[in-house]
Amino acid sequence: MEITINKLEDWQDVVEQIIPHLKHNILLLKGNLGAGKTTFTQFLLKDLGSADEVNSPTYSIVNEYNTPKGKVYHFDLYRLKNLEEVYDIGIEEYLDNAFLCIIEWPEVYEEELYGLEYHMMSITNTGENREITFD
Template identity: 40%
Template sequence: MDNSIIYTLNDISQVAQKLLAVIGDQKIFLFHGDMGAGKTTLIKELCKELGVTDNVTSPTFSLVNEYTIPTGKIYHFDFYRLKNQTEALDMGCEEYFYSGDYCFIEWPTMIPDLIPDGHINISIKVLSGTEREIHIG
């Protein structure tokens, strides 16, 4: 899979819909991008498209947020603040990753040895103050 989309915040709903259509049955998403690129913004929209009715926020301090959807759960991780991979293991990340539920992982570079096979990489690049490019691969 190799797809790129250029979008603005006004297009985020359509981008989330297209992304979900393109990835099929995949459930593990790794989000790459600089601080402020829009990883959490895209994850919020994906959660909305999947049926989350709760307020979706960044799990920067809790490491993981859990949301219920009609078909199960979504686990949203933010590993930016990890000191090492052991912290992710201690919080039970592998149980989440192999649960069969959606896992949206921000800053996956902090846990390189723990990433499950069969994941989708989503890279977000800032093109301007309003434009982003997403690469799905």
């Protein structure tokens, strides 16, 4: 699925198109700094029924949110330097106990997901709009 958005309100359309396709409990979010990964997550959590305030987990590494369907964990692995640091935060336990895990900057952990089912979303900021791919 490919989507182009031009303004902030378009994120709602993105979420409405993606939610019916979420079949797995892992969503990898890729995109450069400022592409809109956390903005997408804010819109997604609202649509999933969360009343929690959604913030970037840049410094906390992981944020936890409540939804009627279960816990959503939002990771930002940008500052983690190696796989050992990822395991030190207990990522496996989160993955095993979540309705959904959203992982920004997943590259340091991506190879460990081999054999698991997950979704991938890429956001490219072209300067004029955002190009989104989801599978």
